[in-house]
Amino acid sequence: MRLNTRSMIFTLYGDYISHYGSKIWIGSLIKLLNEFGHNDQSVRAAISRMNKQEWVQAEKIGNKSYYSLTERGQKRIEEAGKRIFKLKPEQWDGKWRILMYNIPEEIRTVRDELRKELIWSGFGSMSNSFWISANNLEKQVHDLIDKYGIQPYVDFFVAEYKGPHENKRLVEKSWDLDDINARYQEFISLYSQKYIIDKNKIQRGNMLDAECFVERTKLVHEYRKFLFVDPGLPEELLPEKWLGGHAASLFSEYYKELAEPASRFFESVFKEGNELAEKDGNYCFLDHPYIL
Numbered sequence: 678m679r680l681n682t683r684s685m686i687f688t689l690y691g692d693y694i695s696h697y698g699s700k701i702w703i704g705s706l707i708k709l710l711n712e713f714g715h716n717d718q719s720v721r722a723a724i725s726r727m728n729k730q731e732w733v734q735a736e737k738i739g740n741k742s743y744y745s746l747t748e749r750g751q752k753r754i755e756e757a758g759k760r761i762f763k764l765k766p767e768q769w770d771g772k773w774r775i776l777m778y779n780i781p782e783e784i785r786t787v788r789d790e791l792r793k794e795l796i797w798s799g800f801g802s803m804s805n806s807f808w809i810s811a812n813n814l815e816k817q818v819h820d821l822i823d824k825y826g827i828q829p830y831v832d833f834f835v836a837e838y839k840g841p842h843e844n845k846r847l848v849e850k851s852w853d854l855d856d857i858n859a860r861y862q863e864f865i866s867l868y869s870q871k872y873i874i875d876k877n878k879i880q881r882g883n884m885l886d887a888e889c890f891v892e893r894t895k896l897v898h899e900y901r902k903f904l905f906v907d908p909g910l911p912e913e914l915l916p917e918k919w920l921g922g923h924a925a926s927l928f929s930e931y932y933k934e935l936a937e938p939a940s941r942f943f944e945s946v947f948k949e950g951n952e953l954a955e956k957d958g959n960y961c962f963l964d965h966p967y968i969l
Contacts, residue, residue, distance in 0.1 A: 680898060682715050682723040687732075688898045690746060691754045691761075693943045700736070700745035705946050712891050760909060761901055762929070765922065767812065769911030773847070774810045775834040776800065776818055780827060787825050794821055799908035801851030809851055811910055848914050857907050861920035864899065865927055872931040879934060886945075889938035896935065900928045 689709060694701050707720045724744055727733045732750040736743045746754060776795070780788040798817050800808040818833055838844050848854065875892060878884040907921060
């Protein structure tokens, strides 16, 4: 099954393009996505939608069109990167962040967008319009309130739970951890086998750089789906047999194995399409922060 073009572009920006100046020629983007079976038309349509949604911005250099991340896009990519490559949960301060709202029906589209943003950030819904998180997300919440202009309709608290039950009871009411754990098990079952096979192929010199690029991109693309389901709870609130840590370690090891050859392939395509920008001194290759 072919992966969604727009979603794949986000993955490429997060794992590659943002570390090389955040700007890419449309021809290079098309060539990269051709490796996954996406045609020119689908890539142009997807990047056009992302431009209208203000995730990227277009720029003409000579007769070439380049696309770079907007401030909004860069912010989202940076947040996703921190969460994707975090191997262990942060230490908990014992407090809950609580957001309550009563948004009018006439602006329900704003309410729907807010819900998506809250889920992405790691909030869980205890009941209708009552959202909680164990993580320090004060800044994100205030940014969302300002972004959607919903100050009259929301209340935000930072509080400790005083019973009569345990904190884990709040978790059980707000997230389905059994379902998330089952998804982690599926990821581990699939990628532990692929990791061993590809590691052996790379060490024997039997895997092309382009193949490593495809597999690394698919790996990141698949693993980042957990950002939409796993709230990143602290260890104190997780079940005893939580598989998130195992999945994170597997992802990290597999990623490192594919990193160097995959980056070589990306750079070859990226350089080819950015000769004009390099000539103007607009580009320099940056060390990838996640290649350890």
